[in-house]
Amino acid sequence: MNSIRLAKLAGAALFAGGIGLAASAAAAATAGLSGRVDASSAPAVNDAIAVGPALLDGGYLAVRFTVIEDAYVYTERVEVLDPSGAPIRGLIIPPGTMRQDAEYGRVHTSTGSFDVRAPWRRPPPATITVRHQGCHVSGLCYPPQVTVVDVLGTKTK
Numbered sequence: 001m002n003s004i005r006l007a008k009l010a011g012a013a014l015f016a017g018g019i020g021l022a023a024s025a026a027a028a029a030t031a032g033l034s035g036r037v038d039a040s041s042a043p044a045v046n047d048a049i050a051v052g053p054a055l056l057d058g059g060y061l062a063v064r065f066t067v068i069e070d071a072y073v074y075t076e077r078v079e080v081l082d083p084s085g086a087p088i089r090g091l092i093i094p095p096g097t098m099r100q101d102a103e104y105g106r107v108h109t110s111t112g113s114f115d116v117r118a119p120w121r122r123p124p125p126a127t128i129t130v131r132h133q134g135c136h137v138s139g140l141c142y143p144p145q146v147t148v149v150d151v152l153g154t155k156t157k
Contacts, residue, residue, distance in 0.1 A: 042136035051147040055155035062115040072109035073134040081129040092117040126151040
């Protein structure tokens with residue numbers, strides 16, 4: 001991985017959420033330089049972590065995450081924004097699994113399919129924004145992601 005790619009990863013992470021995230025992206029990119037990370041074995045972020053759709057479920061939105069087996073999402077890094085861009089408080093996120101992370105220490109992570117539930121009182125149609133970050137087990141951490149998701153309708157049981 002060249003220094004331009006390293007700078008782009010660090011810059012994207014800094015823009016998206018702060019110095020801690022920039023350090024994580026830089027550490028992941030630097031690990032690639034030392035041979036600890038084989039980024040060629042990691043799928044693109046959108047192939048590893050899919051977000052959406054969002055469906056009404058009682059007084060909540062159920063935002064579907066689908067994460068491949070060899071990737072994970074930091075549950076503490078999931079944020080849902082309403083159509084005005086304000087964070088929705090009171091998210092219900094499945095606890096996932098505890099993982100010891102080189103950058104963040106002990107963190108909860110999730111993989112597979114799961115719903116993040118957000119309190120919601122508006123009828124569809126609407127558009128929300130979901131922010132999240134995750135990694136691949138190869139050691140490659142994806143930069144923070146921002147996904148625009150449509151609220152489609154009511155969840156069927």
